[in-house]
Amino acid sequence: MTLVVDSVAVDYGDARVVRDVSLTLATAPPAGPVTAILGPSGCGKSTLLRAVAGLVPLASGTIAFDGQDLAAVPPHRRDFGMVFQDAQLFPGRSVAANIAYGLRARRWPREQIADRVAQMLDLVRLPGMARRRVDDLSGGQAQRVALARALAPRPRLLLLDEPLAALDAHLRGKLADDIVGIVEATATPTIVVTHDHDEAATMGDTVIVMRDGGVVAADLAARVWRYPPDEWTAHFLGWENLLAAERIGDVVRTELGDLPTRQLGIGADDPVGAVAIRAESLRARPVGAGPGGTVALPVLRVRELPERTQVILDGSALNTPVAELGALADDDTPPPRPGDRITVRLVGARTGIVTGRGD
Numbered sequence: 001m002t003l004v005v006d007s008v009a010v011d012y013g014d015a016r017v018v019r020d021v022s023l024t025l026a027t028a029p030p031a032g033p034v035t036a037i038l039g040p041s042g043c044g045k046s047t048l049l050r051a052v053a054g055l056v057p058l059a060s061g062t063i064a065f066d067g068q069d070l071a072a073v074p075p076h077r078r079d080f081g082m083v084f085q086d087a088q089l090f091p092g093r094s095v096a097a098n099i100a101y102g103l104r105a106r107r108w109p110r111e112q113i114a115d116r117v118a119q120m121l122d123l124v125r126l127p128g129m130a131r132r133r134v135d136d137l138s139g140g141q142a143q144r145v146a147l148a149r150a151l152a153p154r155p156r157l158l159l160l161d162e163p164l165a166a167l168d169a170h171l172r173g174k175l176a177d178d179i180v181g182i183v184e185a186t187a188t189p190t191i192v193v194t195h196d197h198d199e200a201a202t203m204g205d206t207v208i209v210m211r212d213g214g215v216v217a218a219d220l221a222a223r224v225w226r227y228p229p230d231e232w233t234a235h236f237l238g239w240e241n242l243l244a245a246e247r248i249g250d251v252v253r254t255e256l257g258d259l260p261t262r263q264l265g266i267g268a269d270d271p272v273g274a275v276a277i278r279a280e281s282l283r284a285r286p287v288g289a290g291p292g293g294t295v296a297l298p299v300l301r302v303r304e305l306p307e308r309t310q311v312i313l314d315g316s317a318l319n320t321p322v323a324e325l326g327a328l329a330d331d332d333t334p335p336p337r338p339g340d341r342i343t344v345r346l347v348g349a350r351t352g353i354v355t356g357r358g359d
């Protein structure tokens with residue numbers, strides 16, 4: 001499948017909430033079936049999804065599916081399935097009646113509907129639930145029924161709008177994994193909207209990052225994570241530390257140490273604006289307590305996490321775009337306290353490369 005979004009804008013009244021978005025989504029390898037649209041609340045990602053579904057009009061631009069312009073195709077003729085944040089099942093009806101809805105509308109024969117409903121219930125791991133009233137379901141079960149309802153008519157494209165947002169944290173990871181398994185098993189091209197970068201990482205083969213109505217990054221997930229285009233995107237993707245960086249021969253030099261370009265996976269001509277580093281990759285030690293980094297920084301706060309001690313350091317002495325730096329304390333040194341001076345050194349290879357300086 002190929003979905004081409006070309007120069008699309010969407011307005012709500014006077015407000016432009018999607019601005020000049022152009023994207024080509026294809027599910028042929030190396031891309032997988034799932035595209036995650038990721039962005040902070042209010043950036044327009046749900047509106048873009050609704051535009052693809054035909055639920056909001058375009059102010060300008062076109063959307064085409066497998067070469068067909070969708071402008072004149074009403075939502076119910078697009079053959080797209082949709083799942084919303086709050087399942088939106090038909091109340092007072094059974095699970096089976098909900099799943100059968102799209103099949104009845106398409107006038108499937110009764111026996112085929114019964115078979116398909118049973119198949120869908122197995123797929124979403126709710127076997128034997130056909131006769132339950134949907135009003136009695138848990139949030140997670142309701143989302144599974146909504147997914148079964150959307151998939152039953154074999155849609156050409158599945159659109160999921162924050163499908164996990166209303167669920168308890170412990171259910172989210174499991175359902176995210178199950179959704180991926182289900183769309184892969186049914187080979188259904190899928191677009192999922194989320195504000196959570198962990199969810200986007202779990203589900204998306206391709207990731208699109210949106211900000212203020214526009215697209216700031218669109219690539220295979222591993223590339224978006226490793227090479228955020230600017231500092232805003234790096235922070236939004238969870239890279240808490242950004243260090244100014246300079247390429248010198250075959251190393252990238254930061255104030256906390258050198259990183260071989262080989263380790264960073266960048267080519268000779270790739271731009272390097274900053275290095276993005278998680279707290280796990282910075283180890284903090286009191287000054288004088290064994291091998292440390294070259295720069296001593298004051299401790300602002302200490303967080304006792306279940307497995308490690310995290311320190312927040314004042315980074316203002318560094319040429320870093322962020323004022324604070326997160327690092328993990330070495331376990332074999334005395335626990336740091338606010339006000340201590342501490343040195344940090346780079347460990348581990350999981351760094352990101354910010355390809356531009358952005359804002």
Ligand SMILES: Nc1ncnc2c1ncn2[C@@H]1O[C@H](COP(=O)(O)OP(=O)(O)OP(=O)(O)O)[C@@H](O)[C@H]1O
Pocket residue numbers: 012013017039040041042043044045046047048195
């Ligand atoms: N029906 C509507 N009428 C007017 N404004 C709307 C409507 N729906 C959304 N908006 C506004 O449009 C902007 C984009 O909303 P949208 O729901 O697309 O964002 P989002 O990125 O999906 O965020 P969220 O996750 O909070 O829904 C927001 O400022 C929102 O308040």
